[in-house]
Amino acid sequence: MAGFQTEVLSLEGWEHFYSGKVRDLYIPSGASFAETDRVLVVASDRISAYDFVLSTEIPDKGKVLTQLSLWWFEQLSDFANHVISTEVPAEVAGRAMVCKKLEMYPIECIARGYLTGSGLVEYKQSRTVCDLPLPDGLVDGSKLTPALFTPSAKAEVGEHDENISFAATVERVGQEVAEALREQTVELYMQAEKIARERGIILADTKVEFGADPATGQLTLGDEVLTPDSSRFWDSADYAPGKAQASFDKQFVRDWLTSSESGWDKNSGEEPPALPEEIVQKTRARYIEAYERLTGQKFSA
Template identity: 75%
Template sequence: MSAPDLAGWQHVYSGKVRDLYIPAPDSARPQDQVLVVASDRISAYDHILATEIPDKGRILTQLSLWWFEQLDDVENHVLSTDVPEAVAGRAMICKKLDMFPVECIARGYLTGSGLIEYRASSTVCGLELPPGLVDGSRLDRAIFTPSAKAEVGEHDENISFEAVVDVVGPDVADRLRELTLKIYTRAEEIARERGIILADTKVEFGLDPATGVITLGDEVLTPDSSRFWDAATWQPGRSQPSFDKQYVRDWLVSDEAGWDRSSDSPPPALPQEVVEKTRARYVEAYEKLTGLTFS
């Protein structure tokens, strides 16, 4: 899905999933706004796939909006959902923030890149963890494990808190850590009440130039930015099934796909079964978390 032309808005950027617009030069709309549109694109292994997942953009947007409401004591960037009809349900009009070049990640469970570092050094982002942890272990308390933002197609790089201080200064770094852990702790409680484990999550913040307030931006607590596991099947010591694009990743590395991750060739198109299962997993996450029916 290419970024659509929208009357009154000028397209300025496309990421892996989202397209960003600013008010057109002849628009009467305030220039400190940005239109954030979630597409149905899906990425895996640092590639944007040719096959899209129907309704994925709507699910991500509606779930983010629901979470912003649950986190009403954290300033966020949403101004309105009164968006052009062509992107209704998948877009938000937001404050234009000066984004910090840091991916703010909170982990309450050990898995993914954190597990890889832990196995090598018993640390995650320089934080010492106790011995004997395995894939899926719950940590005694959530930890802040930031990463440096990478360009589209590149890997984010885990960094220490001291590296964040070097980039944004000690006061901002402290506030980013505080807000990230606050968001994770609240969301983890909400998810657990609904039978879902929030293993980790990535959030992004920016400075609101009008108020000077550090503000939550981008998406929040979606299957694209978080690991959600079914609490009923959680079993430390193995990889946990997750409410995200796991079907896509698993198929891409299967013999059926015939794709070499280490090559420069793009991933193949997804079969319809994988598309349907992936969409169903996103819908299931939305419905279990919100208690609402997605239609």
């Protein structure tokens, strides 16, 4: 991920191990990653767009992602997850979880209940999504019944994930695991879609990640789940197939970066400019709105 600096925190009992686009991993002090069975996952306020982590952060974004994930883990208790505890150092309270260290599968597990995004691009070209044939006549926002499992292969930091077929998933993880990933992903989507719909929110698609619990081999949810960073949420009151839907995520950021106002060309290879305060505040408000609409709870920073 091009050109970002990670703030390494000094946390009692933990030492920094790895940083991704948004999350930082810490392991117990004095332990090696190979020997530990737990990690501290800290969600930062960093935001990424167009393969760059931006120089501007969105205040409280990491807390929204963490607290919304925790809420969803509770709603989806049928699915084993990696959370051990929310008793974390005070410096990262509200934005961190102590989690099992899983043996993660190299697959981004995506469920699509509506046609949009990269799926729409492929559909327009070939009437397929991840090699799955679809009928003619679908438009941006068309509902897909049943929901599709459209995996992608995890890319290196800074690279695009690559949409792959189910057969390619089998090649990477084996038949049994691939079928389990497909079944669990679609079932999770169906349960979450119903919960969201009851709150006036359409869950268009979502990305989840699974790993094996080293102690039991059980398929276990890792990373975040059903947040505005990993899912496409639409307001059901505004939903209208045939056009792009407004989503509860970083669309304000993407729109500003590609506007003439920013002066930035996403194909230039140059780092994006800093975000204006108005865009920062609108994006923060959108994330918080998603949290409050879904959970029915007031967000507390």
